[in-house]
Amino acid sequence: MSILIFADQAQGKIKKASFEAVQYGAKIAAQLGTTATALVLGPVDAAELAALGQYGAQNVLHAADARLHEVESTVYTKIIAEAAAQEDAKVIIFSHNFDGKAVAPRVAARLKAGLVAGAISYPDTSNGFVVKKSVFSGKAFANINITSDKKVIALLPNSFPLTPGTASATVTNFTPAISDADFKVKVVKVETVSGDIPLTEAEIIVSGGRGLKGPENWGILEDLAKALGAATASSRPVADAGWRPHHEHVGQTGLTVRPNLYVAIGISGAIQHLAGVNGSKVIVVINKDPEAPFFKAADYGIVGDAFEVVPKLTEAVKKYKLTQA
Amino acid sequence: MKILVCISKTPDTTAKIAFTDNNTKFNEAGVQFIINPYDEWYALVRALELKETIGADVHLITVGGADCDPIIRKALALGGDEAFRVNADSADSYYIASQIAAHAKDKQYDIIFTGKETIDYNGSGIGGMVAELLELPYVSIAAKFELNGTVATVNREIEGGEEICEVSLPVVVSCQKGMAEARIPNMRGIMAARTKPLAVVEPIAADTLTGIVSFELPPAKAGVKLISPDNVEELVKLLHEEAKVI
Ligand SMILES: Cc1cc2nc3c(=O)[nH]c(=O)nc-3n(C[C@H](O)[C@H](O)[C@H](O)COP(=O)(O)OP(=O)(O)OC[C@H]3O[C@@H](n4cnc5c(N)ncnc54)[C@H](O)[C@@H]3O)c2cc1C
Ligand SMILES: Nc1ncnc2c1ncn2[C@@H]1O[C@H](COP(=O)(O)O)[C@@H](O)[C@H]1O
Numbered sequence: 001m002s003i004l005i006f007a008d009q010a011q012g013k014i015k016k017a018s019f020e021a022v023q024y025g026a027k028i029a030a031q032l033g034t035t036a037t038a039l040v041l042g043p044v045d046a047a048e049l050a051a052l053g054q055y056g057a058q059n060v061l062h063a064a065d066a067r068l069h070e071v072e073s074t075v076y077t078k079i080i081a082e083a084a085a086q087e088d089a090k091v092i093i094f095s096h097n098f099d100g101k102a103v104a105p106r107v108a109a110r111l112k113a114g115l116v117a118g119a120i121s122y123p124d125t126s127n128g129f130v131v132k133k134s135v136f137s138g139k140a141f142a143n144i145n146i147t148s149d150k151k152v153i154a155l156l157p158n159s160f161p162l163t164p165g166t167a168s169a170t171v172t173n174f175t176p177a178i179s180d181a182d183f184k185v186k187v188v189k190v191e192t193v194s195g196d197i198p199l200t201e202a203e204i205i206v207s208g209g210r211g212l213k214g215p216e217n218w219g220i221l222e223d224l225a226k227a228l229g230a231a232t233a234s235s236r237p238v239a240d241a242g243w244r245p246h247h248e249h250v251g252q253t254g255l256t257v258r259p260n261l262y263v264a265i266g267i268s269g270a271i272q273h274l275a276g277v278n279g280s281k282v283i284v285v286i287n288k289d290p291e292a293p294f295f296k297a298a299d300y301g302i303v304g305d306a307f308e309v310v311p312k313l314t315e316a317v318k319k320y321k322l323t324q325a
Numbered sequence: 326m327k328i329l330v331c332i333s334k335t336p337d338t339t340a341k342i343a344f345t346d347n348n349t350k351f352n353e354a355g356v357q358f359i360i361n362p363y364d365e366w367y368a369l370v371r372a373l374e375l376k377e378t379i380g381a382d383v384h385l386i387t388v389g390g391a392d393c394d395p396i397i398r399k400a401l402a403l404g405g406d407e408a409f410r411v412n413a414d415s416a417d418s419y420y421i422a423s424q425i426a427a428h429a430k431d432k433q434y435d436i437i438f439t440g441k442e443t444i445d446y447n448g449s450g451i452g453g454m455v456a457e458l459l460e461l462p463y464v465s466i467a468a469k470f471e472l473n474g475t476v477a478t479v480n481r482e483i484e485g486g487e488e489i490c491e492v493s494l495p496v497v498v499s500c501q502k503g504m505a506e507a508r509i510p511n512m513r514g515i516m517a518a519r520t521k522p523l524a525v526v527e528p529i530a531a532d533t534l535t536g537i538v539s540f541e542l543p544p545a546k547a548g549v550k551l552i553s554p555d556n557v558e559e560l561v562k563l564l565h566e567e568a569k570v571i
Contacts, residue, residue, distance in 0.1 A: 010483070010484060073456070073462070073463045074462055077457060098465070098481075098484055099483070101450075102453065102465040102466075102481075104453070105448075105449070105452070105453030106454065106456060107457075108450070108454065109422060109453070109458055112419070112532070113534065115418055115534070117447070118447055130538055134447065135446055135447055136444070137447065139342045140540055141541045142537050142538075142540050144535050144538065145537075147533070147534060147535065148532070148535075184492060185463075185490045185491070185492040185496075186492070187490050188490065188491055189488070189489040190483070190486065190487075191487050191489065193485050198484035198485030199485070200484055204571070228571065246503070247485070247486070252338060252362070252444070261564065261568070271338060272338060281568075281570065285549070295549045296546075297546065298546075299550065300549065300550050300551075301550070302551070302552050302553075304554030312557045313560065316558045317571070319558075320558075
């Protein structure tokens with residue numbers, strides 16, 4: 001028996017969330033006294049593959065088939081099931097990111113494995129196999145017991161910090177039994193926003209709301225984001241008004257993010273906005289209205305005018321970064 | 326064209342989240358229940374748009390007790406043609422997906438729409454499971470769905486962007502923002518819904534692979550620490566030394 005971790009890649013690079021999944025899976029393997037094998041599908045650099053060892057994978061199975069460059073849930077499921085059978089994997093780990101959401105449920109159904117999606121804890125095996133997950137859009141947690149023999153866990157990104165070691169993994173080529181006819185969904189085009197850190201992977205996010213008055217004022221927010229090494233986001237009305245692109249909008253109808261630090265500038269903190277951000281570890285709110293509901297969900301707050309506070313904060317961050325350099 | 330829309334019942338977004346029975350049950354007291362927003366605004370409305378533009382029979386399915394009837398009636402009022410309620414209560418995705426797959430098996434649906442996730446258990450799992458059980462292609466978390474004959478062009482969300490995919494029907498798609506514009510039921514729809522068929526069917530025997538042991542609320546926030554706008558250096562210091570996030 002072993003633990004199998006699906007480590008997904010984008011454009012040939014293993015995602016940060018996958019390194020987290022591998023580290024998580026390796027810890028579970030140690031906990032259960034077994035080994036961790038990572039499975040990588042699609043063309044990826046040899047160095048990237050070996051690096052999976054730093055996060056605890058003893059073995060890496062790699063199917064370099066160029067047709068696997070993008071996720072196709074039917075094919076990926078078939079391959080993961082084949083790898084799981086070969087490795088006698090009882091626990092299969094995914095990241096609860098977009099690719100994980102595309103594949104993990106299919107794999108769970110195929111293997112008749114109970115699924116915990118959005119896990120935030122290691123399994124507690126003292127009485128069953130209990131994993132904690134986030135529910136009610138981050139407003140509560142549920143402890144879920146997986147009662148089936150095989151188990152699938154999808155780890156919520158940014159739940160455990162990465163602590164790379166120095167080991168490297170043994171990489172083995174894997175040639176799954178697939179044919180062209182298995183590819184049902186064809187990707188005709190990929191549209192990514194180049195250069196930006198994907199919001200769902202960002203450790204720091206600086207986000208703006210209607211309080212910034214217009215798109216021409218986003219410069220102050222971008223300067224702060226740059227100083228912090230952060231990604232930028234917005235509230236929904238900002239996206240609806242076309243001030244910022246829609247893929248930046250967070251909240252109930254937008255993205256759910258869980259950065260270490262979320263800085264909200266000129267956002268009132270409506271419940272639908274909070275639903276997308278309340279999993280953040282630390283929340284800073286800058287708002288000129290002391291009664292803004294966001295302060296109730298914040299760790300730190302500044303009551304003040306964003307147009308004065310934000311540039312000052314940017315300077316302070318730059319100064320601090322210089323002392324750290 | 327036949328479309329199946331999976332409808333689930335969830336507490337209203339603004340509901341107070343609390344638990345009873347030693348933290349093993351969601352406290353429903355005073356809570357208003359709604360159609361899961363992604364199911365209503367995106368999955369159902371996109372199905373209705375297709376019905377209006379190219380013609381389709383829109384079936385609805387929910388797995389749940391009689392307390393789901395008002396929810397499914399509302400979905401009928403919005404424009405669904407026929408509804409099925411599988412009379413069973415379970416929060417396990419595999420069990421729910423098995424019921425939906427059993428219903429859909431011999432119905433020749435061209436499209437099965439689900440929401441991207443339920444806003445209570447946040448599984449985003451049912452769509453993929455139904456697809457696997459029925460051996461159908463699956464496109465997860467779609468922001469756009471266009472049909473050209475029997476080929477669908479679907480925009481699927483990925484980290485930092487979108488993939489534009491092509492797939493032949495039949496297909497299972499989970500829906501999010503972008504798919505359609507939300508609507509509200511009108512009086513005619515509400516009246517018509519009363520006479521539309523809502524079949525209550527008994528569940529098939531299916532396994533439950535997970536169970537909720539208990540719930541927890543996150544530790545209460547210590548309360549916001551306010552910093553003077555004239556002392557932003559203090560905030561930087563706190564973020565570094567106390568919060569350790571920069
Ligand atoms: C079904 C539904 C789904 C929704 N989904 C989402 C969602 O996914 N995401 C989302 O964000 N919203 C969502 N909303 C909208 C949400 O309810 C709020 O309307 C929205 O979040 C408000 O955006 P805002 O805070 O930018 O604007 P406002 O509410 O207008 O707040 C602006 C804030 O800026 C402050 N301000 C003004 N000037 C300054 C200044 N000079 N300096 C500092 N502060 C200033 C004000 O005090 C105020 O608090 C949804 C609503 C519904 C009904
Ligand atoms: N009990 C249910 N009955 C019918 N459909 C459901 C049920 N639960 C979830 N779904 C559908 O599956 C989607 C994803 O749910 P989940 O996997 O639970 O997050 C929802 O948006 C619904 O479309």
